[in-house]
Amino acid sequence: MDRGTPTTPAARSNGGNGRRTAPHNGRTSLAPHPDRLLPPETGQRAIARRLYDSVRDLPLISPHGHVDPRLLAEDQPFPDPASLLVTPDHYVTRLLHAHGVSLPELGLRDQDGTEPAAPREVWRAFCSHWHLFLGTASRQWLESELHEVLGVEVQPSAETADELFDELTARLGEPAYRPRALYESFNIAVLATTDDPADDLRHHRALAEDPTWSGRVVPTFRPDRYLDATGSGWVRSLDHLAAVSGIDTGDYAGLVRALETRREFFREHGATATDHSAPDARMAFLPEQEASRLFDAVRAGTADEQEAGLLSRQLLGEMARMSSEDGMVMALHTGSRRNHHPETLRRFGPDTGHDIPLQAEFTQALQPMLERFGTHPRFQTVLFTLDETVFSRELAPLAGFYPSVYLGAPWWFLDAPRAMQRFRDAVTETAGFHRNAGFIDDTRGFCSIPARHDTARRVDAAHLSGLVAEHVLSESDAAQVIRDLNERQPRIAFGL
Amino acid sequence: MDRGTPTTPAARSNGGNGRRTAPHNGRTSLAPHPDRLLPPETGQRAIARRLYDSVRDLPLISPHGHVDPRLLAEDQPFPDPASLLVTPDHYVTRLLHAHGVSLPELGLRDQDGTEPAAPREVWRAFCSHWHLFLGTASRQWLESELHEVLGVEVQPSAETADELFDELTARLGEPAYRPRALYESFNIAVLATTDDPADDLRHHRALAEDPTWSGRVVPTFRPDRYLDATGSGWVRSLDHLAAVSGIDTGDYAGLVRALETRREFFREHGATATDHSAPDARMAFLPEQEASRLFDAVRAGTADEQEAGLLSRQLLGEMARMSSEDGMVMALHTGSRRNHHPETLRRFGPDTGHDIPLQAEFTQALQPMLERFGTHPRFQTVLFTLDETVFSRELAPLAGFYPSVYLGAPWWFLDAPRAMQRFRDAVTETAGFHRNAGFIDDTRGFCSIPARHDTARRVDAAHLSGLVAEHVLSESDAAQVIRDLNERQPRIAFGL
């Protein structure tokens, strides 16, 4: 497969090799340039182009993301472009919200009974604000996605909105645009989903048992709601876990055992990693008796917020300990203040665009854990951050000493070309290339997977071309590095 | 007006279009290159040049700065180059101080009766240390200012100091170099000053009522000394405010009312914004009764420093509340440790070059305020920082969700070409271009206004040319963006 050219029938029939076709009827053509994101200087661009070409058709390894496995298990067609590209993508809705478009106008349903706009209206709102995405990572992905996956030839705008809506709705109904067909055309080698420990993994099982399906979709164990003892729903979550696992979670040892059991269940279904969100990376390692006492107090509602926080860190520490025993890779996505705007949370729920990053600190936070497991032969962790300052200051030095520590790719707000360049510049001089976990797309938007990996490959090609042009690396070394970043590193780091 | 060429008669008569003329008598010519700050690579430079040309003659919008309105109201000539360019500019005096030149040698008067050097001596000190400014933002501005505004053709040096002093002193006496004539030649569309709430705004009124004056100079409400309850002069300030407003500021409600009244007075004189300095951006929202009690304790001198700090944050919170009601934009300039060197403060007063930035944090600090006003239809805030780490981590994510939050331009130590590039790189991928408040010159140096805007335009042209050369933006999109950054964005963000 050649991702420089379109990946679906409609796109292919467009010719779509990046030549800019003349706009007609006053509309602007949408045709991402084949050399986009590569450096302008001619000599360096040629190097970058060769490096990019050497990896652009490699299969995609996606060790972390938020695609719903049901999508592939059921293989239903996507209904329309707004439901596919706008309403569920909080990168998109948040920026439109900042420009005064309300979330119901973008199709979000609230708790107060406000009627969300119909998909066509949502699409119009999106298209008429298209210029507001100029310069953003989302614009890059959407341009690639619209053109290369969905075969669109004109820029979204107020004028083209209806025409594009009809064109895309029709196209999405075609067999070639169903999830499984797209999975094939995206050339995905392995896709990890993100799943609740209480999930029965029926969709993963269905896929595994389906003789017509040859893809690899593995679950990831994401136990946040059982570990975060500060939230109001924690006790209810424990009860749910007890019901699913058949293990009484009414005391500390029970919760630990239930989690261990569910990890085992996940491993049986192909999981190789756990994933964790927390405000920071601190973990506690209390004596069992003290942990039990703390658990009882929090569960009884007699503990204060600080104690609940300590228990949460203790439970995260248990996850590290379990990883050192069962070998599941521990991916840490820390550092966000979730749900910054309470009224938006109340009306629209979480993951609606107002999680805001916090200052990060890893050196002190991780010391107690790394003291225990940092050189343990079975333990492995991948560290992500939303605070760029820790790349050169903490993460590269940690990954440059501890065999268990891998550098996670720039994540979320940092999953964008210039931020990715800064990441490479910040970590490479200390940790080299082979302490990296490779790229993760972290996406909820299934159709954005190829665009995101393609962006990462272009940025790496650009970065490496600079080192080659400055005679820091030979071009053959650079070619090996970019291949390793796309094949070897994610497999090693995530145990895939 | 063509700012690529000189803006004053003397400068124009120099030819002054940036051609380097041969130095004579062993002196080095001063002729800023027409392509300065544009990228070296030929293809990209051509793009940058076109983008820059498309905006360089746009009128200047200056929504924040420290020009004294009396300057324009009275229109007196500037006395000499040292009094104009050296003594009042703490960017200049601080670096000379770091190299061992004392502040009295730079014309500053101290409390101990040390006689400050005469302007010619000050000018000599400045010229003989001119090379120490190499690479600084000040050097850029001064070169532009000297050449393009003031028509200077040779580099300052020990050898040229006297000749330049005489030449400039004579020139500043000419009608074309008076403040109003310069205002015209600078092509300023609107200039906001920074004013004390107790100010009677007589100079603004005089300008507004002067039929021979067609410029727009608006005040900005800057109430720091009434909000900062930790300082020793706070009670005296409240008394002064009471005298001016005719409202008793002896209790909390009175102070609030007095501030509201003065805001109204400012709005009647054209103000659209308030401006605030504080160590950080935290605001408190106490129940009125608690705020009153706190006020009474601080006013009576029975409160400790922590309580005084809380009251200060409470009063800043009141400003946010008032903005949500009266629609004045709330500009926040936080994050400096003022007056780092107490002996220099004692001798020379504040704003003498030893305010040093602090770590900044906005995500937690602003949460209580944004919870209340973040989506309020009348509320708007512009956030500035001296800590670059918050650009990608906090400010872009906040501005990319809250409709009320605008990104302030890189400020003070960061108002320099490379820092501006880093700012654009840090925020654009998350927030795009249209959450920016545009450029502010923030200057005390009236004659530096065109140089500072010109620098910003060049840097934006350079930045955008990179995105065009990498095929991230089309050149026509980039041209629209740079126009928006110079026209639409500051007007929208500051309500102008």
Add this chain to the structure above:
Amino acid sequence: MDRGTPTTPAARSNGGNGRRTAPHNGRTSLAPHPDRLLPPETGQRAIARRLYDSVRDLPLISPHGHVDPRLLAEDQPFPDPASLLVTPDHYVTRLLHAHGVSLPELGLRDQDGTEPAAPREVWRAFCSHWHLFLGTASRQWLESELHEVLGVEVQPSAETADELFDELTARLGEPAYRPRALYESFNIAVLATTDDPADDLRHHRALAEDPTWSGRVVPTFRPDRYLDATGSGWVRSLDHLAAVSGIDTGDYAGLVRALETRREFFREHGATATDHSAPDARMAFLPEQEASRLFDAVRAGTADEQEAGLLSRQLLGEMARMSSEDGMVMALHTGSRRNHHPETLRRFGPDTGHDIPLQAEFTQALQPMLERFGTHPRFQTVLFTLDETVFSRELAPLAGFYPSVYLGAPWWFLDAPRAMQRFRDAVTETAGFHRNAGFIDDTRGFCSIPARHDTARRVDAAHLSGLVAEHVLSESDAAQVIRDLNERQPRIAFGL
């Protein structure tokens, strides 16, 4: 001497001018490109090349490093390449450790009696992991060192390891590769070592008294173990200091006097600076009586950790006071969490690759000290950091006001080309070039000295060429700046 070409006989006989010779027998040639680290764009590279050429042969000034003076005093040959380049270099061993090579396999001796690998085995382990250093600063230095100092022509690899080991072991036995001969060929003007206050400086004296030796090797006073009252060995250190100095260190005044006496002893042996490691830069200035009480409590073991920390800061403050009196420059290397992995510390001791940087803060931390000594005519400090965020936020503003504050070069993990570029970009616009202390190599690897200085000169040439190409500096100004950075600035900043 021409450092673009090899500096030793064997290297010179290789031709070694950077032409890539064809690899033979499937091996890859090792020939660092003459234009490495210079910018790719042709026009800018030409500027950079001229700037680099203008300084590449200047004598090396090394005001801070960890070369053992015995090396030069005794002038014994280096035994083999592993003992020279691998085992003692924690930049190298840490990254190999991260890739699963144990420290005994790299020649480190532990406390448990594990037999370390023989040098040839160590060298094999190093060579077979050579690709893991791609992109790191260490790779740059090692390539230069191997090729230009040691005359190696092929890349290390599993295949070439034995051959290289034999070749290098033989070469190191030749007279031209003894330390003193290398010192000559490196063209070192002055080399500062780092020494314990109790050291008798016999090697410095031996060199000074040796009529056959014409180099300049000066000690640096590094009193960490006597100032850090939090460590378990502190009391023992005081006793040792008492024995050496003949001054009772049993009370505060005695310790202060003993330290003053040793500083004087160091100055008599040519020292111009003191050097300090601490978690942060805070200093305390307690009244003498309070300091005495604190000292007594800590010494008696009745104080808690917080009090011990306060005493440590008090003692660091005494160092600043002494510097203001005796004129020794105070170099601060703060901000590392030493010995992050306790088990590695226990087995292998300190400086074994697991010191991890911490967040830094200078504005508040240094205020009390700068309030006292910031404008003192005899006081001078050079500030280093492992946290890049303070470069633009704190260090450049401090150095841009206080005449006593100099900017230390990017240090340790930041002593690498891209990080050095970021440093220049971060500080120059605020502080210019002449508040910099110039480059320090900070190395334990004697043979890496020329490679490290050469890297710094190339990066400065690259950085300045960008400013010249953007018409920010004239090329003649840039040439003066790069000369100043290599000659004038380190001599001024370190009092050499």
